[in-house]
Amino acid sequence: EAGVTQFPSHSVIEKGQTVTLRCDPISGHDNLYWYRRVMGKEIKFLLHFVKESKQDESGMPNNRFLAERTGGTYSTLKVQPAELEDSGVYFCASRPGLDRNSPLHFGNGTRLTVT
C-alpha cells in the first residue's frame, strides 16, 4: 500500500510569489488533513477534508491560503502571495473512516522557504 505522498519535498520562493503544494492520500482514505510546523513550534492544524468537502478550515491562517480537494482524491494547498512567515514544513495526513481513535498517516512533508 502506497503511503501519503507530498510534492514537492522542498520549495524555495520569493516573497510575493505563489506556491502550490500537492498531497496524495492513501487510496480510499476519506479524511485528509493539512498541518504546518513552523521552526521551533509544534505542528498545528490547518484544515480537514472529508472526501471533497471542507469539514473544518479553522486553522487556515488567512485568505492567502486556499485548499482544494476536487473529486475527493488528491488535495492542493496554494499560498498566494507568499509571505516570510509562511516558511515551515507543511504536512498532509490521511485516515480512512470515522474512527477518531485510528492513527493518522502522515506524508513526509513539503519544506517551504520564503525569502
Add this chain to the structure above:
Amino acid sequence: KNQVEQSPQSLIILEGKNCTLQCNYTVSPFSNLRWYKQDTGRGPVSLTIMTFSENTKSNGRYTATLDADTKQSSLHITASQLSDSASYICVVSARGGGADGLTFGKGTHLIIQP
C-alpha cells in the same frame, strides 16, 4: 487553552540504554493520547494510541503509559538502537473537538550514540 508539554526537549543516550520521555497535557475533555516517531526529513509515524481506559500500551521496544488523573504520559524505550534517533511527539485528542481536536507537543529530540 489545550496544551501539551514534553520533556526533555532533547536527550542523548548510548546505544543499548533505556530512556523515558515525558508528556503532560491540559487537553479537555480527553479522548486519546498518541505517541508519534518522526525521523529527520520524514513525516510522523504512529507508535501507540491510548484511550482513557488504557494505562499502558506496548509496541515492540516502545511502551507508553497514561495516567489520566494526573494528565501525564510517558514513552519508555528499552535497549535503544541507533535507529531510535528521532523526534518523539506526544499528541492529545479532545472529544468533540474540531479536526479531531488534536493538540501536538513540540517533541523530544532523541539521539542515540554508538
